[in-house]
Amino acid sequence: MALNRLKGHLPFDPMNSIADLTWVKIVGVGDSGVGKTCLVKRFCEEKFTAKFHPTVGIDYGFKIHVIGDVDVRVHFWDMAGKYEYYDVRNELYSQTQAVMLVYDVTNRASFQSLEAWNRECVRCASSFPLATVVVANKVDQDVERAVSREEGEKWAKAHKLTYWETSAATGVGVFSMFHSLLQDVVEKMRAPQVDLFNSDGEMEK
Numbered sequence: 001m002a003l004n005r006l007k008g009h010l011p012f013d014p015m016n017s018i019a020d021l022t023w024v025k026i027v028g029v030g031d032s033g034v035g036k037t038c039l040v041k042r043f044c045e046e047k048f049t050a051k052f053h054p055t056v057g058i059d060y061g062f063k064i065h066v067i068g069d070v071d072v073r074v075h076f077w078d079m080a081g082k083y084e085y086y087d088v089r090n091e092l093y094s095q096t097q098a099v100m101l102v103y104d105v106t107n108r109a110s111f112q113s114l115e116a117w118n119r120e121c122v123r124c125a126s127s128f129p130l131a132t133v134v135v136a137n138k139v140d141q142d143v144e145r146a147v148s149r150e151e152g153e154k155w156a157k158a159h160k161l162t163y164w165e166t167s168a169a170t171g172v173g174v175f176s177m178f179h180s181l182l183q184d185v186v187e188k189m190r191a192p193q194v195d196l197f198n199s200d201g202e203m204e205k
């Protein structure tokens with residue numbers, strides 16, 4: 001039997017179905033080696049690898065996560081932390097709704113880099129009100145800790161951001177951190193948008 005593939009043969013418009021879905025783009029940034037790829041892998045696949053494979057340009061993850069009555073299609077854009085990939089990252093920030101700023105609690109330099117990462121995100125990903133979390137990763141390596149919880153919390157508070165402690169190795173804190181970040185995004189999406197224009201298309205005074 002021949003299939004009728006003519007335009008309009010479907011009893012519904014597939015584009016309407018796609019438009020009804022909730023899509024969220026989360027960008028992960030932080031110095032190379034802090035554990036961004038491992039955090040995404042832990043959340044999406046419940047896996048962890050001890051071997052280090054630095055991200056080249058960008059890695060990608062996907063998961064459907066339920067927030068209340070919403071099935072959120074979460075797209076993870078896991079950026080390479082090496083500085084030389086700046087031009088690649090710069091191209092990929094658009095339409096970002098959420099950011100995870102990651103550092104490694106055993107590596108002080110990665111904590112000191114947060115300021116620059118935060119600035120890069122605010123500069124490049126400004127189309128939505130951003131939901132941002134500060135993620136102190138590798139807390140399983142407590143004996144080698146170089147940045148205390150108090151210091152991390154203080155930095156996050158000073159930037160009006162939420163602070164989380166995680167371990168991609170053991171899984172501690174990972175689900176709660178992503179769940180809370182996604183809740184924040186869904187709330188921001190539902191918040192009434194301020195209409196800057198009147199019915200004639202002129203800017204309100």
Ligand SMILES: Nc1nc2c(ncn2[C@@H]2O[C@H](COP(=O)(O)OP(=O)(O)OP(=O)(O)O)[C@@H](O)[C@H]2O)c(=O)[nH]1
Nearest residue numbers: 032033034035036037038050054055081167168169
């Ligand atoms: N002990 C411990 N090791 C971790 C943890 N998270 C990641 N690692 C290790 O840290 C190394 C780097 O992890 P990645 O996730 O690849 O780091 P990344 O931030 O994606 O690095 P780039 O892709 O280069 O930007 C790997 O050897 C991981 O196994 C953690 O929570 N605890």
Ligand SMILES: [Mg+2]
Nearest residue numbers: 036037054055
């Ligand atoms: Mg990576």
